[in-house]
Amino acid sequence: MEILFFMIPLGVVLVAFAIWAFFWAVGNGQFDDLDTPAYQILLDDDQPQPQKKANEERKEEP
Amino acid sequence: MSEVSTCFHCGDPIPAGETRSVVIDGSPRPVCCAGCEAVASLIAGSGLENFYRYRTGPSARPQDPSDGPDEWDAFDRPRVQQSFVRELSGGQREAALLIENLSCAACAWLIDHCLRRLPGVAEVTVNPASGRALIRFDPAQVQVSTLMRNLARLGYRPHPVGAGQAESAAQRERHAALKRLVVAGFGMMQVMMFAVGLYFGAFTGIDEVYQELLRWVSWAMATPVLFYSAWPFYKGALRDLQARRVGMDVPVALGMTIAYLASCWQTLTRGHEVYFDSVTMFVFFLLVGRYVEMAARHKAAAATDVLTALIPPTARRVIDGAEERVAVEELEIGDVVAVRAGETVPADGRIVWGQSRFDESMLTGESLPQARGLGDTVVAGSLNVANPIQLRVEQTGQNTVLSTIGRLLDRAQAERPRLARVADWIAGRFVIGVLLIAAAVAAYWLPRSPEMALLTTVAVLVVSCPCALGLATPVALVAATSRLTREGLLTVRGDALENLAKVTHVVFDKTGTLTEGRIAVDEVRPLGALDADRCLRLAAALERHSEHPIAKAFTEIETDDRAEDVVVTAGAGLEGIIDGRRLRIGTAEFVAALSGAPLPAADQGGDSWIALGDERGVLALMRLADRVRPDTKAVLDELRGLGLHLEIASGDSHEAVSALAQRLGIRRFSARMTPADKLTRIRELQAAGAVVLMVGDGINDAPVLAGADVSAAMGSGTALAQTSAAMVLLGESLTPLVQGVRTARMTTRIIRENIGWALSYNATTIPLAAIGVLTPWMAAIGMSVSSLVVVINAMRLSRRRRTEVCPPAALPGAVSEVS
Numbered sequence: 001m002e003i004l005f006f007m008i009p010l011g012v013v014l015v016a017f018a019i020w021a022f023f024w025a026v027g028n029g030q031f032d033d034l035d036t037p038a039y040q041i042l043l044d045d046d047q048p049q050p051q052k053k054a055n056e057e058r059k060e061e062p
Numbered sequence: 063m064s065e066v067s068t069c070f071h072c073g074d075p076i077p078a079g080e081t082r083s084v085v086i087d088g089s090p091r092p093v094c095c096a097g098c099e100a101v102a103s104l105i106a107g108s109g110l111e112n113f114y115r116y117r118t119g120p121s122a123r124p125q126d127p128s129d130g131p132d133e134w135d136a137f138d139r140p141r142v143q144q145s146f147v148r149e150l151s152g153g154q155r156e157a158a159l160l161i162e163n164l165s166c167a168a169c170a171w172l173i174d175h176c177l178r179r180l181p182g183v184a185e186v187t188v189n190p191a192s193g194r195a196l197i198r199f200d201p202a203q204v205q206v207s208t209l210m211r212n213l214a215r216l217g218y219r220p221h222p223v224g225a226g227q228a229e230s231a232a233q234r235e236r237h238a239a240l241k242r243l244v245v246a247g248f249g250m251m252q253v254m255m256f257a258v259g260l261y262f263g264a265f266t267g268i269d270e271v272y273q274e275l276l277r278w279v280s281w282a283m284a285t286p287v288l289f290y291s292a293w294p295f296y297k298g299a300l301r302d303l304q305a306r307r308v309g310m311d312v313p314v315a316l317g318m319t320i321a322y323l324a325s326c327w328q329t330l331t332r333g334h335e336v337y338f339d340s341v342t343m344f345v346f347f348l349l350v351g352r353y354v355e356m357a358a359r360h361k362a363a364a365a366t367d368v369l370t371a372l373i374p375p376t377a378r379r380v381i382d383g384a385e386e387r388v389a390v391e392e393l394e395i396g397d398v399v400a401v402r403a404g405e406t407v408p409a410d411g412r413i414v415w416g417q418s419r420f421d422e423s424m425l426t427g428e429s430l431p432q433a434r435g436l437g438d439t440v441v442a443g444s445l446n447v448a449n450p451i452q453l454r455v456e457q458t459g460q461n462t463v464l465s466t467i468g469r470l471l472d473r474a475q476a477e478r479p480r481l482a483r484v485a486d487w488i489a490g491r492f493v494i495g496v497l498l499i500a501a502a503v504a505a506y507w508l509p510r511s512p513e514m515a516l517l518t519t520v521a522v523l524v525v526s527c528p529c530a531l532g533l534a535t536p537v538a539l540v541a542a543t544s545r546l547t548r549e550g551l552l553t554v555r556g557d558a559l560e561n562l563a564k565v566t567h568v569v570f571d572k573t574g575t576l577t578e579g580r581i582a583v584d585e586v587r588p589l590g591a592l593d594a595d596r597c598l599r600l601a602a603a604l605e606r607h608s609e610h611p612i613a614k615a616f617t618e619i620e621t622d623d624r625a626e627d628v629v630v631t632a633g634a635g636l637e638g639i640i641d642g643r644r645l646r647i648g649t650a651e652f653v654a655a656l657s658g659a660p661l662p663a664a665d666q667g668g669d670s671w672i673a674l675g676d677e678r679g680v681l682a683l684m685r686l687a688d689r690v691r692p693d694t695k696a697v698l699d700e701l702r703g704l705g706l707h708l709e710i711a712s713g714d715s716h717e718a719v720s721a722l723a724q725r726l727g728i729r730r731f732s733a734r735m736t737p738a739d740k741l742t743r744i745r746e747l748q749a750a751g752a753v754v755l756m757v758g759d760g761i762n763d764a765p766v767l768a769g770a771d772v773s774a775a776m777g778s779g780t781a782l783a784q785t786s787a788a789m790v791l792l793g794e795s796l797t798p799l800v801q802g803v804r805t806a807r808m809t810t811r812i813i814r815e816n817i818g819w820a821l822s823y824n825a826t827t828i829p830l831a832a833i834g835v836l837t838p839w840m841a842a843i844g845m846s847v848s849s850l851v852v853v854i855n856a857m858r859l860s861r862r863r864r865t866e867v868c869p870p871a872a873l874p875g876a877v878s879e880v881s
Contacts, residue, residue, distance in 0.1 A: 001269075001272065004272060008256075008276075009279075011252070015248050015252055019245055022244050023241055026240050026241055027237065029187075031236075032189060033189045033190070
């Protein structure tokens with residue numbers, strides 16, 4: 001059970017790290033807007049590629 | 063269904079004969095006007111078509127693209143920029159803008175991408191939740207006016223945000239609260255974990271050294287929770303004590319401190335028991351409740367900001383007969399300002415030249431424009447619909463009627479909901495009570511059996527469940543509010559649900575509440591050879607050429623006719639040629655003058671009639687009126703079914719109100735009511751013991767909404783009515799109101815059940831624990847189950863029962879529904 005003397009302080013250190021990371025995220029504005037980023041993943045394609053889409057459709061045909 | 067006939071961009075119906083279209087995603091899409099065409103091509107041309115794929119609703123119809131570019135130039139003056147542009151290091155600047163029509167994430171994305179394409183724009187942050195954008199740019203490469211002009215061109219009109227102080231204060235508060243919450247959460251989880259070890263140790267035996275370790279680690283985790291996360295409670299307690307009163311923070315702070323210090327003492331002296339777990343959990347649950355409240359408060363405050371959007375960003379100052387564009391911030395009392403037809407009045411003032419009619423629907427909720435002449439006062443935010451005027455500024459910026467009301471509202475919103483205060487109060491007393499009982503139990507058992515003293519004290523502390531008490535109210539409130547928001551009723555004030563449950567009388571405003579609040583053709587009376595339908599189509603073809611608010615009454619009417627050579631006579635009407643026939647539409651005098659025919663007789667009584675005629679005589683009279691919302695009748699019936707008394711209080715004429723009341727089956731109504739009259743009526747009802755729900759729309763309803771026990775405003779109405787109201791109906795429908803009353807009643811019942819449950823649970827288990835029947839592990843299970851019961855019970859509120867949902871049956875159609 002001596003391992004506890006290592007594991008428990010390690011847990012405390014990990015929590016401290018998690019809290020630090022969270023503080024950084026809050027300060028960085030990560031929690032300011034919780035709606036937009038969900039769409040960002042869909043939208044961030046700057047150049048829609050109709051060309052590519054058309055190619056894919058053609059491939060499926062045969 | 064109607065995809066062909068609505069504009070791809072803004073969703074408005076496409077006028078007949080309009081052939082514009084824009085190619086998007088490879089196929090042509092119809093658009094309704096030059097403005098929409100310009101925006102849609104701009105979006106498509108920049109490869110941003112994705113916007114259309116992911117937006118949540120139709121976009122705003124942009125203003126006429128030919129709108130003079132000089133409107134935004136005023137923002138390049140350094141004096142104007144002082145208020146909203148910040149100097150950053152490295153020569154960059156940051157502009158804070160409030161953006162109109164910013165409704166969804168796709169809008170934010172579109173703005174972001176369009177602005178970033180401009181040279182010199184470094185970073186764009188758009189927050190759709192608060193409707194704000196922060197733009198970092200290099201002033202050497204790009205002008206502020208260019209940024210704003212580009213936004214306006216997309217259909218999102220920007221407004222400078224005065225220093226953005228309010229926003230950053232709210233943001234700081236939210237950040238601090240989040241950090242405190244998370245520290246408490248992590249601390250609670252860790253301490254609980256160690257507590258499990260300690261409890262196990264209490265039965266099965268634990269080496270002294272491990273117990274020591276666990277206790278010290280618990281102490282290490284609990285200390286930041288107490289001194290960082292719980293800091294607001296200490297601050298509150300200190301403030302209360304300085305003011306020599308005992309608020310809810312005092313017992314909370316006291317309870318936490320005693321439990322913490324006792325645990326520290328026990329740790330140091332290797333005593334019996336530590337209570338770090340109870341302390342951290344208590345702090346965490348209280349903070350969750352506070353955080354939810356704060357979020358609701360901020361949401362309400364964001365609505366107030368929209369008020370500033372009513373005032374235009376720039377004005378035309380007249381100096382020695384010459385007009386000059388200045389920003390509204392530069393206006394001073396005594397300046398003379400020109401307001402052209404179609405522009406919004408920038409400041410409160412008195413008309414010194416000209417006369418016109420003003421659309422004050424933003425302020426009063428009355429949809430028909432009001433005539434104002436020389437010497438009359440006009441209010442900032444109202445729209446000049448007829449003729450150019452000049453006015454002498456009497457109040458500017460912070461002192462306008464609009465801003466003053468806005469500030470009053472801000473103050474009113476700072477208060478906390480009463481139910482939450484009561485819950486805190488109960489929880490605070492409860493903690494002290496439990497600590498006293500635990501001390502008494504320990505004191506009783508210690509001389510008799512130290513072994514039992516330990517077990518019973520622990521059991522008492524564990525089994526007592528402040529979480530169930532602390533959670534009882536907030537969980538139910540949150541579940542109910544979020545459910546209602548989903549259904550279209552936004553709760554702005556915390557007290558709203560509690561009061562709504564007790565409501566006995568409902569008082570409705572008429573215009574914009576029971577009715578749609580915009581003018582439509584209500585009746586056509588043909589006088590000549592043509593039938594009503596034909597007359598309507600001719601009228602609609604003519605009105606397509608007008609920007610006048612009355613023309614909006616005709617936009618829904620489809621017509622194949624095309625009018626040519628249309629001439630607008632301000633204050634009278636329109637003249638044009640359709641199929642070679644010269645027609646006039648407008649006031650009876652104006653129309654009759656074309657043919658020299660005698661004036662047609664029209665009924666009076668608050669309604670507004672317009673005439674259509676040609677060179678041979680008057681063809682038809684048309685009555686413009688406000689249509690009743692399609693779901694009004696059903697909602698009123700349901701409310702009556704819930705046992706509520708209904709009443710109308712309107713500023714409109716007696717005839718109009720009584721006709722509507724009769725049609726809707728409401729027996730009590732009062733017409734020609736000023737806001738003060740309405741307030742008096744509500745006071746009367748309240749004096750007779752009634753609890754009044756006021757449903758209204760418009761700024762002149764603001765005092766009435768505030769005076770009622772609980773109030774709801776139509777979301778389609780003015781921003782101000784929304785903020786002074788306790789609740790806001792988000793859509794164009796009254797239906798959520800019914801659900802609101804039902805849910806509110808259920809919420810108070812559930813809160814009562816929860817508190818009852820928590821109290822009776824504690825009342826039975828604490829004595830059992832005190833006499834040693836309950837062992838700590840049973841107590842731990844009991845406590846968790848007790849919390850779960852409370853949460854699950856509250857969750858019943860967010861469950862939707864199908865039978866309760868009754869969406870408005872039909873969409874408001876076009877002419878066919880005109881009665």
